Amino acid sequence: MSLPHEITAWQNLSRKWSAIILFLLAWEILPRVGAISASFLPPTSQVFTFLVRSLLSGELERHIFISLSRSLAGFALALSIALPLGFLLGWFRTFERYVDPLIQVFRQTSAFALFPLFILVLGIGEVSKIAIIFYGAQWPILLNTISGVKNVDPLLVKSARSMGLSRFALFRKIVLPAALPTIFTGLRLAATFSILIIVSAEMMGASAGLGYVLSNSQYNFDILRMYSAIISLALIGLGTNYLLVTLEKRLTGWKPEIATF
Amino acid sequence: MSLIRATGVRKVYRGKKRPGDAALRETVALEDVNLEIREGEILALVGPSGCGKSTFLDIVAGLADHDGGEIFLGDKKITGPGLDRGVVFQGYALFPWLTILDNVAFGLEAQGIETKERHRIAKRFIELVGLTKFEDRYPHELSGGMKQRVAIARALAFEPKILLMDEPFGALDAQTRERLQFELLRIKQETNKTILFVTHSIDEAVLLADRIAIMTSRPGTIKAIVNVRLPRERKLADDLVRSSGDFLEAREQVWDSLRHEVDKAAELEYSI
Numbered sequence: 001m002s003l004p005h006e007i008t009a010w011q012n013l014s015r016k017w018s019a020i021i022l023f024l025l026a027w028e029i030l031p032r033v034g035a036i037s038a039s040f041l042p043p044t045s046q047v048f049t050f051l052v053r054s055l056l057s058g059e060l061e062r063h064i065f066i067s068l069s070r071s072l073a074g075f076a077l078a079l080s081i082a083l084p085l086g087f088l089l090g091w092f093r094t095f096e097r098y099v100d101p102l103i104q105v106f107r108q109t110s111a112f113a114l115f116p117l118f119i120l121v122l123g124i125g126e127v128s129k130i131a132i133i134f135y136g137a138q139w140p141i142l143l144n145t146i147s148g149v150k151n152v153d154p155l156l157v158k159s160a161r162s163m164g165l166s167r168f169a170l171f172r173k174i175v176l177p178a179a180l181p182t183i184f185t186g187l188r189l190a191a192t193f194s195i196l197i198i199v200s201a202e203m204m205g206a207s208a209g210l211g212y213v214l215s216n217s218q219y220n221f222d223i224l225r226m227y228s229a230i231i232s233l234a235l236i237g238l239g240t241n242y243l244l245v246t247l248e249k250r251l252t253g254w255k256p257e258i259a260t261f
Numbered sequence: 262m263s264l265i266r267a268t269g270v271r272k273v274y275r276g277k278k279r280p281g282d283a284a285l286r287e288t289v290a291l292e293d294v295n296l297e298i299r300e301g302e303i304l305a306l307v308g309p310s311g312c313g314k315s316t317f318l319d320i321v322a323g324l325a326d327h328d329g330g331e332i333f334l335g336d337k338k339i340t341g342p343g344l345d346r347g348v349v350f351q352g353y354a355l356f357p358w359l360t361i362l363d364n365v366a367f368g369l370e371a372q373g374i375e376t377k378e379r380h381r382i383a384k385r386f387i388e389l390v391g392l393t394k395f396e397d398r399y400p401h402e403l404s405g406g407m408k409q410r411v412a413i414a415r416a417l418a419f420e421p422k423i424l425l426m427d428e429p430f431g432a433l434d435a436q437t438r439e440r441l442q443f444e445l446l447r448i449k450q451e452t453n454k455t456i457l458f459v460t461h462s463i464d465e466a467v468l469l470a471d472r473i474a475i476m477t478s479r480p481g482t483i484k485a486i487v488n489v490r491l492p493r494e495r496k497l498a499d500d501l502v503r504s505s506g507d508f509l510e511a512r513e514q515v516w517d518s519l520r521h522e523v524d525k526a527a528e529l530e531y532s533i
Contacts, residue, residue: 159354162322163368163419164343177358254358254399 042224050224051231060213064232067202067209070126071194074133078190082138083183086145090179091171096146107143111136111197115204129201136197137190144186148179181255184248191240199233264335264423264455265298265321271329272316290316292480294330298423303449303456305466307519308476309526314459317481318427321457322348334422344368347416349426353408355400361387361411362396368419386414389448406437413448423455430465442468446497463519467511468496468503475518478526485518487511 024044031038054060089096115132122128152175160174202211210229217225271293276286290313298304306314319325321332323342332339334346347368355364366383374382387396390410400408409429416424430438442465449456460466466473473487489511496502 155350155352155354156356158324159348159350160356160367162324162342162346162348163371164341165371169371174356177356180358252358254401 039223042227047224047227047231051228054225054228060228060232063208063210063213063229064236067195067198067211068236070129070202070209071133071198074130074198075137075190075194077130077134078138078141078194079187081134082141083145086142086183087149087171089142090146090149091175093150096150103142107139112200115201119205124205129198129206132201133194133197136193140186140189140193141183142186144189145179145183148182148186149175151182152178181248181252184244184252188241188244188248191244192237195233195237195240262300263297264300265296265332265457267294267296267317267321267330267332269330270294270317270320270327270332272313272320272325273328289480291320291327292482294482296474296483298455298457299472300455301453302471303458303469305458305460305470305473306476307460307463307466307473307515308481309478309519309523310461311526311530312476312478312522313481314461314476315427317476318348318425318457318459322346322425324348344372344419345422347419347421347424349409349412349416349424349429351428351431353400353405353412355408355411355415357400360397360399361392361403364400364411365396365415365418367415372419383414383418386418387411389417389451390414390444404437405433406441409433409441410444413445417448417452417454421454423457426456426458428460429458431460438465443497445469446493450493450497463512463515464503466515467491467508473511473515475515476522478522478529484522487514487518 027041028044030036031041031043051060089099111132114135115128118128118131118135122131156174156178157170160170165173198209199211199214202209203215204211206212210233213229214226217223217229270291271289272291274288274290276288294317296304296306296317306317308314316325320327321339323339323346337345356367359367362380362383365387366379369379369382384393384396387393390413392407392410392414395403395407400411403411412429413424430441433441445456446469448454456469458466458469460469467489470489471493473489474483475485475487476482477484491502491505491507491511499505502508
């Protein structure tokens with residue numbers, strides 16, 4: 001016997017999947033009955049068959065790998081610079097007050113607005129692509145780290161200070177764990193940005209990668225190939241977020257609840 | 262024997278200079294505070310709001326500096342915070358990312374005691390406050406009263422010479438507050454710790470303290486000291502101690518001295 005308001009495993013599963021399944025069904029049926037032109041939207045089954053075939057041939061993996069390496073390189077670079085800088089700016093408030101106006105000007109400057117400049121200075125190769133991802137991904141990391149460090153509950157700091165902690169210990173044992181949830185929000189945003197930006201950058205000028213596949217198949221009207229790239233991107237986004245949420249749960253499991261959007 | 266000895270303590274807050282001000286705005290928070298806390302006693306510090314009683318506690322804790330006078334802990338002059346004093350705040354100040362066990366062990370870690378020993382000591386103090394079942398929980402899973410017990414256990418665990426409590430029960434509901442007051446008396450009985458207890462409740466002060474120091478409104482200074490002639494054993498044993506003659510007499514005495522200051526503090530507030 002189950003209680004009236006208890007959620008069963010089946011209910012849980014159907015809540016998670018029913019909307020997605022309905023969407024896929026509509027996608028399958030609408031082009032087949034001619035409600036939507038199949039040349040613009042081929043049925044799901046055809047798209048997925050094509051996706052599996054290009055995965056089996058290794059063709060799609062090559063592009064996925066190239067896009068992911070670029071994203072990861074840019075993200076890693078952003079992390080290694082924005083995280084320490086964020087700690088510094090959050091910890092030394094006077095310094096932050098001087099630098100903040102400059103930060104505000106730059107963060108409002110779109111990464112894409114700067115892309116032509118990056119290409120001009122760094123060439124059309126890998127460096128300019130990694131640079132634009134770095135530029136886009138470092139803002140959420142930097143800004144969230146600053147606000148995480150700045151907004152640590154002063155009472156916790158006072159309490160730790162009353163137990164004679166040094167400034168360094170205070171940072172490591174209080175500020176760092178207290179700021180971690182905010183920093184993680186920044187990391188998740190940065191990861192999403194890294195993937196979004198690489199697609200556009202590759203569409204603007206590249207000879208490989210998922211963004212290139214997208215624009216190239218659009219030119220050649222290779223619709224199935226285009227959809228396979230779109231679906232790959234969606235799955236990569238989902239996977240990245242899942243990975244980061246899992247990591248976040250492990251590191252900040254003490255929190256009552258973690259938003260998973 | 263006195264454990265804490267404060268002589269001529271003065272504290273000035275300097276505000277920001279605004280356009281039109283000739284000099285920095287200065288507010289004298291404490292003026293010539295002389296106070297002695299004896300070894301093994303509970304001394305309650307009462308006064309109207311804004312009189313600087315919490316500031317005085319912060320200075321004793323080494324969390325705030327002072328602009329004049331001296332404070333000694335034993336024969337050591339107080340210049341900064343240290344583990345010879347344990348502080349309990351009104352807002353609990355538990356570290357939300359640590360379990361109850363690790364919260365209580367926090368000060369021991371700062372002392373450089375190794376993990377196993379740290380946990381053994383922490384468990385002993387968690388038992389003292391009656392929360393053994395909750396040692397693996399996180400603070401957000403506990404009620405306010407339980408959190409404050411944890412905070413008390415944490416402050417006791419590193420064996421400070423004195424416990425400094427800054428309106429520790431101020432955020433609790435009436436029933437929980439009363440239970441924790443008796444709990445504190447019992448803990449005091451078991452540990453014989455010296456306690457400085459800041460409160461604005463006269464009833465709380467009379468119930469807990471052996472002596473009550475009354476502060477004037479700003480600038481705060483010690484106006485009078487009232488001896489409470491109620492032995493701790495009687496407070497613990499007698500449920501109706503609050504309506505006993507001795508209790509009411511002490512309450513009356515404190516109120517007589519405080520009434521004028523409360524009025525003055527209210528006037529100060531309106532004059533701003």
